[in-house]
Amino acid sequence: MLTRLFSEVLPDVQKLAGWADDSESEDSKTKDDDQDHLGDEDLDDGDAAEGSSRAQSEMAGDDDDDDDAEDEDCGDETEGDKPKKRGPKKRKMTPARMERSKVRRQKANARERTRMHDLNSALDNLRKVVPCYSKTQKLSKIETLRLAKNYIWALGEILRNGKRPDVVSYVQTLCKGLSQPTTNLVAGCLQLNTRNFLTEQCPDGSRFHVPNSPFSVHPYSYPCPRLSSPQYQPGSSAHNVRNHSYGSGYDAVYQGGASPDYNSPDYEGHHSPPVCVNGNFSVRQQESVSPDTDRNYHYAMHYSGLPGSRPPAAHGLPFGPSGARSGGAHSENIPPFHDVHLHHDRAPAYEELNAFFHN
DNA sequence: TAGGCCATCTGGTCCT
DNA sequence: AGGACCAGATGGCCTA
Numbered sequence: 001m002l003t004r005l006f007s008e009v010l011p012d013v014q015k016l017a018g019w020a021d022d023s024e025s026e027d028s029k030t031k032d033d034d035q036d037h038l039g040d041e042d043l044d045d046g047d048a049a050e051g052s053s054r055a056q057s058e059m060a061g062d063d064d065d066d067d068d069a070e071d072e073d074c075g076d077e078t079e080g081d082k083p084k085k086r087g088p089k090k091r092k093m094t095p096a097r098m099e100r101s102k103v104r105r106q107k108a109n110a111r112e113r114t115r116m117h118d119l120n121s122a123l124d125n126l127r128k129v130v131p132c133y134s135k136t137q138k139l140s141k142i143e144t145l146r147l148a149k150n151y152i153w154a155l156g157e158i159l160r161n162g163k164r165p166d167v168v169s170y171v172q173t174l175c176k177g178l179s180q181p182t183t184n185l186v187a188g189c190l191q192l193n194t195r196n197f198l199t200e201q202c203p204d205g206s207r208f209h210v211p212n213s214p215f216s217v218h219p220y221s222y223p224c225p226r227l228s229s230p231q232y233q234p235g236s237s238a239h240n241v242r243n244h245s246y247g248s249g250y251d252a253v254y255q256g257g258a259s260p261d262y263n264s265p266d267y268e269g270h271h272s273p274p275v276c277v278n279g280n281f282s283v284r285q286q287e288s289v290s291p292d293t294d295r296n297y298h299y300a301m302h303y304s305g306l307p308g309s310r311p312p313a314a315h316g317l318p319f320g321p322s323g324a325r326s327g328g329a330h331s332e333n334i335p336p337f338h339d340v341h342l343h344h345d346r347a348p349a350y351e352e353l354n355a356f357f358h359n
Numbered sequence: 360t361a362g363g364c365c366a367t368c369t370g371g372t373c374c375t
Numbered sequence: 376a377g378g379a380c381c382a383g384a385t386g387g388c389c390t391a
Contacts, residue, residue, distance in 0.1 A: 109368060112367080112368075140365090141365085
């Protein structure tokens with residue numbers, strides 16, 4: 001069920017994307033003006049990066065650890081009329097104390113490394129459950145979160161409307177706010193034939209339609225500036241997800257059509273300007289359409305449980321179209337895929353989603 | 360070389 | 376006191 005997918009993925013995504021509450025902004029970052037304890041934190045020169053100058057300036061007074069005068073390094077004499085600082089006095093940095101501080105800092109560093117590794121692991125798992133996954137071309141962290149957010153939104157729209165969406169809206173929703181390379185990758189994953197968008201133009205030159213499409217497709221009323229833009233270089237960045245520039249993706253015009261109500265209060269999609277989905281489909285994507293892709297001219301959402309609609313065997317998906325999986329159903333157990341894959345056949349939720357898209 | 364992305368270190372803050 | 380979480384700083388790697 002979709003609700004099960006929500007319950008599995010949503011908490012992580014909410015945490016990762018910072019959805020659940022924006023209360024962190026109200027997190028009082030009031031700096032305690034009494035920072036004498038900083039002097040106790042000896043910086044570890046061994047494994048530390050060359051590091052923050054602020055920290056090095058903080059430790060200036062700790063070098064002579066065996067010095068008896070403890071209070072001078074607070075700079076009290078320079079405070080002038082200010083009262084002497086209260087609170088615990090700064091303690092001497094004996095060699096033993098420095099050693100303990102060093103060990104404590106190393107332990108903290110190790111914990112932080114582990115924590116970040118866990119976070120990255122969670123992101124990897126998230127990459128595997130969003131509609132597009134490439135082992136060789138990983139989505140960046142921010143793009144993964146954006147795509148996941150869009151994906152959840154799209155699924156929610158399906159639940160709310162109770163009917164299948166048109167595929168263009170679905171793709172547009174998925175690609176909302178994504179960079180052009182990521183959009184290319186997503187479109188490639190969905191095997192959305194760019195021919196539909198780039199060449200199937202109506203005589204009036206302003207509307208598109210998708211012939212033979214099983215989906216209801218809404219015409220586009222506005223031409224996409226990217227297609228005629230000098231910056232639009234067909235095939236220049238297809239499948240190049242990393243090291244891309246977000247700049248060029250933000251000046252495009254959203255292409256109207258049937259789409260979720262992005263202005264609805266429960267859609268928080270204004271982090272980035274919308275992208276032009278049409279323009280994001282590069283021609284290389286079109287040119288690189290393999291015979292397999294041509295055979296799967298219809299969108300990859302057609303990978304469903306029905307006979308004859310399985311994904312290409314070359315993908316070698318370990319799971320059958322029924323969504324049955326050996327072992328646990330938790331996303332942690334999803335094995336890696338060898339290349340770009342759809343995920344709609346890996347869980348009952350996908351099966352249900354497929355039902356919407358299947359004729 | 361600039362810009363994007365990432366890993367890591369670090370200190371501050373909050374919580375138990 | 377110690378751990379978790381966070382954000383800033385820094386440097387490395389890669390690509391256009």
